[in-house]
Structures are given as C-alpha cells and as structure tokens.
Amino acid sequence: MATFICGESQSLYSPTYFDGENYGYWKTRMTVFIQALNYDLWDIIMDGPNIPTTIVDCKGVPKLKNEYTIFDKKNLQLNARAMHIFYCALGPNEFNRIRSCLSTKEIWDKLESTHEGTNQVKDSRIDMLIHEYELFEMRHYESIYYMFDRFTNIINSLNSLGKSFSNNELVRKILRSLPKSWQDKVTAIEEAKDLTKIKLEDLLGSLLTHELAMWRIEHGNEEMVVFKSLIKENSDEEEEEVSKEWKNRYDFSSDDEEVANICIMAIEEGLNNEVYKFSHTYNERYKFVIDFKDKWLNPD
Structure with a gap:
C-alpha cells in the first residue's frame, strides 16, 4: 500500500506527533485522524469502553474472561487500538504522563486537564481571549493577511475551549477592526453585500484585492x-x-x-x-x- 504524505512529511496513516507543544493544534488533528480511521474508536475515546459485566443478585459484576461475548471483545479491542494510536503519537514526557491509564478515555481526559486546565482555568482563559477579541484591531502598517492570521488564532483558541462566534459576528468584527483609511472600503462592502450571507473567506479575498490596489496607487x-x-x-x-x-x-x-x-x-x-x-x-x-x-x- 502506498503511503501518502500530508504537509510537514506527516503520513496520512500515522497519528500527529505530540511532544507537549501546541496542544490545541494537535487535539484538532488527532480528533479528525481518529474519526477518519474508525468512528467507533472515537466513540470509545469519548464514552469509554464498557467493562463487560453480568448481573448477579441484581447487581452488575465484571465478567470472567471466558464469559466475554464477541461484542465484549470487540469493544476491548477498539480500546486497545485507540490506546496504541496514542502511544504512537505521544513523545516520551507525554507518554509517561498517561502510561498508568487503563483506557483511552482516561488518556484523553488527562491530556485535556493537563494542557487545557480545569473548568475554572478554562473559564479564565476564555475571559482573557474574549477580552483580546473585543480589543482586536488592525495594527499600524499591518497587512490584511497578518491581521487575519492573528484574528484566526484568537478564534481557534476560543473554539478549542468551547466558545464560538457566528460567521456574521466574525465578519462584522473584522470590518470594525479596520482603520479609518479603510472606511471607504468598509462602507462599500456594507452597502453592496448582505453581511449576514458573506463568508469570512470571501471578505478576506475582497480586502486583499483592495490592499493590492491601494499599494499600486501608492507606488x-x-x-x-x-x-x-x-x-x-x-x-x-x-x-x-x-x-x-x-x-x-x-x-x-x-x-x-x-x-x-x-x-x-x-x-x-x-x-x-x-x-x-x-x-x-x-x-x-x-x-x-x-x-x-x-x-x-x-x-x-
């Protein structure tokens, strides 16, 4: 079977490597990688493997191995496969952090709490990022490209913490963030476009084209x-x-x-x-x- 390469020499058949840096980036890629590989694996990670049990005196007790059904073995195998993926993806320090975990749900939850913090820490980070979002504006001599890059980083960080904005909110925020020298272009967009329908990437293309035109006029x-x-x-x-x-x-x-x-x-x-x-x-x-x-x- 041929091996296809995806950016930065990342194989499509190998999990993204994580050494403790940029957890949000790794988490997003790892999520899609596992879902694309087998969605049942993702369910095991999110819900945890069900320990095979049987009813004794109206109580659930763990089954003996010789009592496992085909369904029980399938779930246990999925958990083992998912754990293998994590073992292959984690660097030595991160592996040592989770090596005592018995399920992929434990691994996932531990990595989340370690790198994203508790709910209280998450709320504090969300507050900080929302404040940064509210104060966001284009810097002096900054290009549209880099402004969007900074803006996207803030939005992605908020998304990873469970806070999201509608496309309409993002479009209006970008337009409000432009300096006075861009006011004519902002007015033209507001008059010609339905801001509830324009996509953020279309707005980027329009602003980039205008930026190039301004540069040509200036020079x-x-x-x-x-x-x-x-x-x-x-x-x-x-x-x-x-x-x-x-x-x-x-x-x-x-x-x-x-x-x-x-x-x-x-x-x-x-x-x-x-x-x-x-x-x-x-x-x-x-x-x-x-x-x-x-x-x-x-x-x-």
Missing part, C-alpha cells in the same frame, strides 16, 4: 514598463511556469489581470531596499514577490 506604475520588457526576454515556458506558481499560491477569484500587473510592478519596485523593507512589514505574498524578482533577474 505608481512607472516601473512596470521596464520590467515588462525584461519578462519578454524570457521563454514562454518560463513565463507560464512562474504565472502558474503565482496563481497556485494566491488565486484571486476576480480581477486576475490586475493582480498580475501589480505583481510585475512589485517585482520591479523590489529592486530597491524600500520594498524589501515593505515586504517584511507586510506578508508572505510580498516575500514571494522578491523571490519572483530574483528568479527573473538572476536566473543562475
């Missing part, structure tokens, strides 16, 4: 002419390859030609240090622009 179009001539000197095959790479990384659903032109202008502008500093202030898309520029101007 002008004079530099585009020189660099376009440089691109024509390269083979059609290379041009197509780089064009595909840009599209694969940052696939805007609308106004693709404008985005491509912005890319060309940004690459030429990248010849000076000002845009290199700009790329560090903004996001990964602009770092890719600098790499893009180097590919064309320094092919060797």
